[in-house]
Amino acid sequence: MADRDIRDGLLNNVIDHPSANFGPRPDGCPIDILVLHYTGMQSGKDALDRLCDPDSSVSSHYLVEEDGRIFRLVDEDKRAWHAGRGNWQDCIDVNSHSIGIEIVNPGHEFGYRPFPDEQITSVLALCQDILTRHTIPAGRIIAHSDMAPDRKEDPGEFFPWNLLAENGIGLWPGVHQTSPVDLPEFDRLLDQIGYGNPSEDVTETEQDAYRVKRYIAFQRHWRPSDISGVIDDECMGIAQALARKL
CATH class of the missing domain: 3.40.80.10 (Peptidoglycan recognition protein-like)
Known part of the structure; x- marks a missing residue:
């Protein structure tokens, strides 16, 4: 069929x-x-x-x-x-x-x-x-x-x-190259892709915790083989590839 x-x-x-x-x-x-x-x-x-x-x-x-x-x-x-x-x-x-x-x-x-x-x-x-x-x-x-x-x-x-x-539903990074980790740039790319940020009235510790949860959410969707919350060269390359597709 x-x-x-x-x-x-x-x-x-x-x-x-x-x-x-x-x-x-x-x-x-x-x-x-x-x-x-x-x-x-x-x-x-x-x-x-x-x-x-x-x-x-x-x-x-x-x-x-x-x-x-x-x-x-x-x-x-x-x-x-x-x-x-x-x-x-x-x-x-x-x-x-x-x-x-x-x-x-x-x-x-x-x-x-x-x-x-x-x-x-x-x-x-x-x-x-x-x-x-x-x-x-x-x-x-x-x-x-x-x-x-x-x-x-x-x-x-x-x-x-x-x-x-x-099947024409959503984004996928496709072919991408690894890229050296630059965490401020990675955070900017997550903002561009769509991930939100915590409210401004939270503590610095809470902001750091939220940032790691953003990393894990990104990995669950785009690099599910490793959802440690640690950003590596592959994550950096994926984020760049996704940002280019928006």
């Missing part, structure tokens, strides 16, 4: 499972960010129940099960409550600008594991479909941990961002 046939079959069988947890988007607010999450709960059912529980005050637009089933929880024109505190590039209200996809995986707390092929096939199909309806720049297709590095780890180092980019 052709890839397009697989995609059409998946999208024709999206399961409506409405959540009450949403609100209106601000007038004139473009949908120009796509945020990918993992559920971080012990089962997909637990996650689906929580995302649809009115008392939880959380939701997403979609949930993708490990077996590839896609659940639609909130209409795309509504503001789901998936991102929380954080920012990306010029956006400080990510929920208002974004579509959120929760991908079932127990996460780092409950036994993080690679994402099954069936699940990733559905994520690819869903993302490609969303991009037919909304103008979302490649540099604004992000991990939850990208926009909230001090709070989040998802979807984590096992998520195949390179495969998404091969």
